[in-house]
Amino acid sequence: xxxxxxxxxxxxxxxxxxxxxxxxxxxxxxxxxxxxxxxxxxxxxxxxxxxxxxxxxxxxxxxxxxxxxxxxxxxxxxxxxxxxxxxxxxxxxxxxxxxxxxxxxxxxxxxxxxxxxxxxxxxxxxxxxxxxxxxxxxxxxxxxxxxxxxxxxxxxxxxxxxxxxxxxxxxxxxxxxxxxxxxxxxxxxxxxxxxxxxxxxxxxxxxxxxxxxxxxxxxxxxxxxxxxxxxxxxxxxxxxxxxxxxxxxxxxxxxxxxxxxx
Numbered sequence: 001x002x003x004x005x006x007x008x009x010x011x012x013x014x015x016x017x018x019x020x021x022x023x024x025x026x027x028x029x030x031x032x033x034x035x036x037x038x039x040x041x042x043x044x045x046x047x048x049x050x051x052x053x054x055x056x057x058x059x060x061x062x063x064x065x066x067x068x069x070x071x072x073x074x075x076x077x078x079x080x081x082x083x084x085x086x087x088x089x090x091x092x093x094x095x096x097x098x099x100x101x102x103x104x105x106x107x108x109x110x111x112x113x114x115x116x117x118x119x120x121x122x123x124x125x126x127x128x129x130x131x132x133x134x135x136x137x138x139x140x141x142x143x144x145x146x147x148x149x150x151x152x153x154x155x156x157x158x159x160x161x162x163x164x165x166x167x168x169x170x171x172x173x174x175x176x177x178x179x180x181x182x183x184x185x186x187x188x189x190x191x192x193x194x195x196x197x198x199x200x201x202x203x204x205x206x207x208x209x210x211x212x213x214x215x216x217x218x219x220x221x222x223x224x225x226x227x228x229x230x231x232x233x234x235x236x237x238x239x240x241x242x243x244x245x246x247x248x249x250x251x252x253x254x255x256x257x258x259x260x261x262x
Contacts, residue, residue, distance in 0.1 A: 002166045003133075005074070005107050006060040011132075012081035017111035020082045021126070027052050028115050028122050037118050041088040044117045045076055048086075054079045061106050063175065065166050068182045070175060074103050083112040092116050097127055102172040104129035105136070129170070131252055136168030139253045146257040149244045150212040152184075156246055157257060159183045160219075169250050173219050176250065177209070180219070184211060194240045208242070217246040230260065237262050 012020070031047045049055040059074040076084040085100045092114055100112045110130050116123035141161070148154050163179050181190045193205040194216075208216040222229060226249070233245050237260065249256040 002064055003106055003108075004062045004064075006062075007056060007074075007077055008080050009077070009107050009109060010080045011108065011110050014111060017082060017113075020078060021084075021111075021113045024048070024052065024078060024082065024084060025113070025115065025122070025124055028117065028124075032117055032122055037088075037120070039088065039117075041086045041117065044088065045086050048076065052078065061103075063106065063167065063171075065163055065179060066183075068179050070178060072103065072106060074107060081109055081111075083107065083109050085112065085114050087114065087116040088118045089116060090118060092123055092125055097125070098172065100127045101129050101170075102175075105131075105133075105168075105170045108133045131170060133168055135253065136170045137165070139164060139169050139255055142254065142256040145259065147259040147261070149246075149259055149261065150215050152212040153215070153246055153259070156180070156184065156211045156217060160248055161255070164250070164255060169252055169255070173221055173250070176219055180217070181209065194242060196239050198239060203239075206240075208240075211246060214241055214243045215246065216242050216244075217248070220247070220249045221251055222249055223251055230258075233260050 027048060031044055035043065035047060045057050049057055056077045059077045061072040061074060063070045063072070074083060075086055078084065083104060085096065085103065087096060096114055100114055104110070104112050104127065110128060112127045114125045114127060159180060163176060181187055184190050190209050191207050192210050194208050195205050196203045210216050218233070220229060233247065236242065237245065243262055245260040247258040247260055
């Protein structure tokens with residue numbers, strides 16, 4: 001299996017998860033009353049596991065593709081389908097929502113909840129990932145603006161589509177990026193410093209992921225602001241020696257491949 005969860009799981013209905021989340025959140029409020037709000041998140045998770053039935057902490061998830069391997073841990077799994085992410089931070093931010101979404105997709109669960117123990121009143125937020133793994137494997141490819149500017153562009157495309165065919169869309173971009181770097185030769189070969197020049201003045205350099213000399217690549221998961229991203233990428237082409245950027249936008253059931261050139 002390309003994605004292995006070290007626990008038996010099943011997708012709960014929204015009602016089932018809502019009832020479970022109500023009980024878990026009530027326990028979180030009681031734990032905060034007893035322990036206060038300035039411990040790290042691990043203390044609160046252990047307190048929940050000590051007093052709430054069928055709780056597993058840090059459940060291993062292993063993602064593989066050929067010889068690539070990446071390990072994750074599900075924060076709090078209650079029963080077979082209750083996924084919770086505990087935090088002890090000033091406020092929840094989009095990065096936390098993205099993290100829980102990734103865990104839901106990895107475990108093929110539809111509903112989860114963020115619980116932040118640090119604020120004066122426990123902060124909580126539902127996160128949903130309704131698409132099943134079967135749904136995520138049924139993606140279309142839009143390559144109407146794709147041009148193979150170098151022989152390795154074809155390799156890059158083949159590697160990416162093979163990975164998506166194994167894992168599906170919807171996972172976090174760093175996972176796809178790490179796999180791409182691995183199969184394209186590793187960080188030393190792929191990540192290169194490129195000079196940034198304005199007029200006759202060198203402003204410094206910036207690391208880019210490259211598939212061939214002066215050909216960079218970028219993965220995004222943009223539902224909006226597509227034109228703005230393209231405009232900024234063209235600015236990069238103007239100010240560096242890069243001749244092209246291979247761009248893959250990965251969203252639910254669609255992979256859009258674009259080649260941006262000078």
